[in-house]
Every structure is written in structure tokens, then in C-alpha cells.
Amino acid sequence: xxxxxxxxxxxxxxxxxxxxxxxxxxxxxxxxxxxxxxxxxxxxxxxxxxxxxxxxxxxxxxxxxxxxxxxxxxxxxxxxxxxxxxxxxxxxxxxxxxxxxxxxxxxxxxxxxxxxxxxxxxxxxxxxxxxxxxxxxxxxxxxxxxxxxxxxxxxxxxxxxxxxxxxxxxxxxxxxxxxxxxxxxxxxxxxxxxxxxxxxxxxxxxxxxxxxxxxxxxxxxxxxxxxxxxxxxxxxxxxxxxxxxxxxxxxxxxxxxxxxxxxxxxxxxxxxxxxxxxxxxxxxxxxxxxxxxxxxxxxxxxxxxxxxxxxxxxxxxxxxxxxxxxxxxxxxxxxxxxxxxxxxxxxxxxxxxxxxxxxxxxxxxxxxxxxxx
Ligand code: SF4
Numbered sequence: 260x261x262x263x264x265x266x267x268x269x270x271x272x273x274x275x276x277x278x279x280x281x282x283x284x285x286x287x288x289x290x291x292x293x294x295x296x297x298x299x300x301x302x303x304x305x306x307x308x309x310x311x312x313x314x315x316x317x318x319x320x321x322x323x324x325x326x327x328x329x330x331x332x333x334x335x336x337x338x339x340x341x342x343x344x345x346x347x348x349x350x351x352x353x354x355x356x357x358x359x360x361x362x363x364x365x366x367x368x369x370x371x372x373x374x375x376x377x378x379x380x381x382x383x384x385x386x387x388x389x390x391x392x393x394x395x396x397x398x399x400x401x402x403x404x405x406x407x408x409x410x411x412x413x414x415x416x417x418x419x420x421x422x423x424x425x426x427x428x429x430x431x432x433x434x435x436x437x438x439x440x441x442x443x444x445x446x447x448x449x450x451x452x453x454x455x456x457x458x459x460x461x462x463x464x465x466x467x468x469x470x471x472x473x474x475x476x477x478x479x480x481x482x483x484x485x486x487x488x489x490x491x492x493x494x495x496x497x498x499x500x501x502x503x504x505x506x507x508x509x510x511x512x513x514x515x516x517x518x519x520x521x522x523x524x525x526x527x528x529x530x531x532x533x534x535x536x537x538x539x540x541x542x543x544x545x546x547x548x549x550x551x552x553x554x555x556x557x558x559x560x561x562x563x564x565x566x567x568x569x570x571x572x573x574x575x576x577x578x579x580x581x582x583x584x585x586x587x588x589x590x591x592x593x594x595x596x597x598x599x600x601x602x603x604x605x606x607x608x609x610x611x612x613x614x615x616x617x618x619x620x621x622x623x624x625x626x627x628x629x630x631x632x
Contacts, residue, residue, distance in 0.1 A: 264518035274390040277341025277362035282461030288316035289510035291503040297327040319343040332359040397441035413449035440467035444482035461493035472501040521556030535563030536581030537601040555616040
């Protein structure tokens with residue numbers, strides 16, 4: 260039941276994206292990015308709201324044109340989750356969205372162009388308390404760095420990142436975070452490890468273009484999981500060729516697996532075999548879907564028989580251990596007198612889990628929907 264994570268986080272400075280703290284021990288935030296046309300305000304707002312509903316702490320929106328910047332203004336007025344504007348090259352767009360209340364700029368200072376333009380963006384960010392994310396990507400390294408290293412290497416990614424970092428240092432601006440993403444998990448891992456020792460700022464983790472929902476989730480879980488287990492990473496995005504809502508869910512599942520941060524129900528279910536006394540797979544799938552709106556962190560074990568059922572149930576907030584006709588129910592590790600009919604589990608289990616979630620929430624032991632300091 261909600262064991263502490265043994266991970267020791269890398270010390271870092273802290274920035275705030277809107278009201279979300281990043282770095283210096285703040286809970287690791289989970290973000291995603293919209294894939295609607297930003298100029299389609301209604302569709303983008305709807306997508307941001309669906310991301311917020313599944314727990315997104317921060318949402319990034321790409322702002323490629325001045326028209327998109329105008330749309331961003333309207334979007335910003337209709338949502339409450341902090342927004343990062345993704346901008347490449349055009350410093351005027353950065354100034355515009357800053358005026359419209361953006362919470363973070365993803366822009367690489369080295370790509371903005373002339374010194375006066377860089378200074379204009381950085382001064383504006385400083386005045387308005389807007390942090391910057393430097394985002395380096397293995398697929399879009401500067402030409403001279405590509406030539407120097409021949410191929411994207413960790414050193415190449417970090418050299419590129421440090422160019423941008425040095426510009427901000429020179430302008431005395433320290434409110435930034437950095438990402439060095441690559442689609443290869445090992446390259447990303449090596450790059451983040453290297454960078455973690457070079458700067459004090461928080462790190463934004465990601466395995467870029469990780470792939471489709473299944474393979475991309477596995478690759479991200481391995482790449483991000485290794486870094487997170489070493490204490491590296493302060494905010495993350497899982498990049499999937501899938502609905503961005505999946506990115507948030509997978510991001511939380513990664514944090515949940517490492518016991519770093521919980522949101523929603525952690526189902527413990529056995530893989531099933533011929534001993535199962537109720538249909539475990541159908542039950543867990545149906546409950547996952549029915550209970551998507553429950554954000555209270557809690558453990559629910561659904562185990563098909565008495566081989567592992569009682570043991571798992573004893574460690575969960577609620578547990579079901581399959582047995583003939585009627586299965587045994589556990590709450591906070593204790594077996595209850597009440598048993599549930601194996602043929603009518605779903606409605607009863609849903610009601611019991613909801614009731615337990617509200618007890619946990621009301622007990623005030625776990626605050627949800629907010630990032631705690
Ligand atoms: S807990 Fe029971 S039903 Fe589930 S896999 Fe193990 S032996 Fe099979």
C-alpha cells in the first residue's frame with residue numbers, strides 16, 4: 260500500500276511552469292502535447308481538456324505561425340492547465356505568446372538568430388517570469404555538430420544543449436530546463452546522464468518518436484525508467500504515435516511502477532491460469548475502464564485463486580481472492596465476512612472501490628489533483 264520509492268533524486272534548481280513546480284524535489288510532472296491544428300481553437304481546447312481529465316500537469320502546444328499565436332490566446336483563456344508554447348526560430352511568436360500568458364517557452368536560444376532577438380526573448384521571459392525549455396533532439400542537431408561527430412552521440416547532443424545553455428548563462432537567465440531526446444533509448448540515456456552532471460537545472464525527459472502505443476510505451480518505460488531509477492528527470496513526456504491521452508496514462512504508469520508518483524488505481528492482477536475462479540482479465544479490463552475517473556492513488560488486487568489471492572489482498576487497500584462460487588473480499592489487509600458472487604462481480608466491485616477511494620480521499624492522507632510540495 261503506497262510504499263515509499265527508494266529512488267534518490269538528483270538535486271537541481273527549481274522552475275515553475277504556471278503553478279507546477281519542476282525540480283528540486285518537486286513531484287515529477289507528466290506532460291503531453293496536442294496534435295490538433297492550433298488554429299482550430301475548439302479542437303485544441305477539447306484535446307487539452309481531455310488531457311487534463313486524465314491528469315496532465317502541463318500541456319505543450321505548437322505555435323508555428325502568427326495565426327497560431329492568435330489562436331493560442333483564445334486557447335489559453337479557455338483552459339486552466341499550464342501551457343508550453345513550442346516555437347522554432349521565430350522570436351516574434353515567442354514575444355506574442357508571452358504577451359498572451361504562456362507558462363513556458365520551448366525555444367532554443369541558439370536558433371533564434373541575431374543577438375538582439377535572443378535578448379528580446381530572454382528579457383521578456385525574465386520580465387514575465389516565464390521559464391524556457393531548451394529542447395535538443397538527436398534528429399535535428401546543428402550541421403557543424405553533425406559533421407564533427409559523424410552521427411548523433413551523447414556528446415553531440417550535450418554539446419548542442421550546452422550551446423543554448425551558455426547563451427542563457429551569458430544573459431544571466433537561469434529559469435530553464437533542458438531535454439536531450441533521442442529515439443534510441445541508449446542514446447537518450449547516455450545523453451541525459453552526461454547532461455545531468457553538467458548543469459544544475461531540472462531535466463525534461465523523453466524518448467522522442469518512441470513509436471506506436473505498445474512498442475513506444477515499452478521503449479519509453481525502459482529508457483525513462485532507467486533514468487528515473489537513477490534519480491535523473493524532473494518532468495517527462497512519453498512520445499507516442501497515438502492519442503496524446505495515452506501518453507499521460509503511460510507516463511503515470513511509469514511513475515507508478517517506480518513508486519515515484521501515483522494517480523488513480525493501481526490494479527494488481529494475476530496473469531490467470533486454469534485455477535482461476537472468476538474471469539480476472541475481463542474483470543480488470545472492465546474496471547479499468549469504468550474507474551478511469553478515479554484519481555485517488557490506491558491499490559486494488561484482483562487475483563484468480565487462493566494461491567496468491569490472500570497474500571496480494573493483504574497488501575492492498577481492497578482485494579479479491581478468487582474461490583469457488585463466491586470470492587473473498589479484503590479491505591486494508593483484513594478479510595471481510597462478506598463474499599462476492601463470482602457471477603456478479605463488476606457492479607459490486609465498482610461500488611466498493613469508489614466508496615474506498617472516497618474514504619481515502621476524505622481521510623486527507625493523500626491529496627490528489629494537485630502537485631504537493
Ligand atoms: S493466482 Fe491462481 S489463478 Fe492466478 S495465475 Fe496464479 S494460480 Fe492461476
